[in-house]
Amino acid sequence: MIDHRTLRVALLGAGSVGSQVARLLREHGDDFAERSGARLELAGILVRDLDAPRDVDLPRELLTTDAESLIVGADIVIELMGGIEPARTHILTALNSGADVVTGNKALLAQHGPEIFDAADQVGASVSYEAAVAGAIPIIRPLKDSLAGDRIVRIFGIVNGSTNFILDKMDREGLSAEDAQRLATDLGYLEADPTLDLEGYDAAQKAAILASLAFHTEVSMDDVHREGIESITADMIEGARRAGFVIKLLAICERLADADGEAISVRVYPALISREHPLATVHGGNNAVFVEGEAAGPLMFYGAGAGGVQTASAVLGDVVSAARRHIAGG
């Protein structure tokens, strides 16, 4: 049997994604060791409340409310708390203590991405964030690595699962906006603050992250035109349906020619899509992202855009990569 080096993994957050990450890390530890060359030891899980009910039963001895002790001494820190603070501070502490960071925190990256990436560069650590955009769908690594040799001209698609679920229920089952939203809430699809989804903030954060990556420039939330689905009624959906269209909340990032040469346009708004277009067939909480490369032409990425276990897949891919990086770095 190979004697793998052990890497200590600190998990910050045990919500729907975090608890699944903990479960899969513990259940598939041998597979991860084989794939990464390192034994990944879950050193602890930072929680706000030790007694809160969770999606997965987690060993009590792994839970802690002491962030500092958990983070310092970890080789890989997985941040799945969401929100700006204390997530930002914890990530900076992790980087400054030499850990690689894996995060799914789109709000933080859209607002403080440059600060976090600069901090990582200064210490030679990595920050990976596949889970921040489009749940289980690999889209960050393809943009960063697979398409690094191409010039991306446009990205557009559905990057918010809960609003897609709501619009889809209204379109296919004739539900009112209120009933569709209630159902989405009951199924746990919406963010804790539902206005983040309904008013397009979540999609705008993801669009800012995608545009920054694809166009190699800093795109912040202030650069994103944002409209949500709050004013979409059942009558509008029905009118669109009769005319051969479906309404979808789209995120569009593109290079536009302007008088000075070229500008970047990033916008999120509810749009009419022909029922013939592949995006019209994206149902429920799924996402779909089209990427157009100058050389590659159009590529489509499709799948589960949200969900605890689905998003955990994206997180763990980043964890295995971070472990390989650690092992290669000695």
Ligand code: HSE
């Ligand atoms: N609230 C988000 C969505 C969760 O509905 O897409 C996944 O980022």
